[in-house]
Amino acid sequence: MYRKYSSLVSVTLLLAVGFMLLATSVSCNEDTASALEVEPLPATGSFLVTGTINREVSGEASFQIEAMNGSTSLEILIIDDFIDEFQLDLFLVYQGSGTLPNAGTYSIGGDPDDENIFRAYLNFFGGGFGDGVLFSTDNVEDAGTLTISQSTTERISGTFQFEARTLDLPGDDPAYITIQDGEFSAIAD
DSSP states (O other), X not given: OHHHHHHHHXXXXXXXXXXXXXXXXXXXXXXXXXXXXXXXXXXXXXXXXXXXXXXXXXXXXXEEEEEETTEXXXXXXXXXXXXXXXXXXXXXXXXXXXOOOOSEEEEEOBOTTOSSSBEEEEEEOOTTOTTOEEEEOBTOTTOEEEEEEEEOSSEEEEEEEEEEXXXXXXXXOOOEEEEEEEEEEEXXX
């Protein structure tokens, strides 16, 4: 009887050790798998504003694409994280059927009715400007450039720099700003 009991205990111990090894192996594989997962890059944008306003701005970046009547519009938006003082809108209308623009360098500024030219709008809501002030590259020839380094349906990344001004108001001199060191990694909205 002792021998049967000893054999039963041995088999039970072997099974228990086997299950523990299996559980350890599974948990190690789960840890390894989770360690291999890569967090997606954050959706960020940043730029330096100088001129009438002077400040470094950083925030969340997103983009939208829409096709209508043979034209496609792409809008890249960066919203200030600090206190929502700045909203930068980079806007492009081009011929196409909803496809994203390829990687490359694009002009910013000029005639707002021209296609294939990015237009930039910076809304500034702080500094005692009341409801805010809009700086634009409309009708500013060769205002700057935007370079797209990555263009996928999930993310658009690149750099930009440009000069903009307030729209001409009767009796007012326009205010000017320069945007430098602009970077974005925007995700689809």
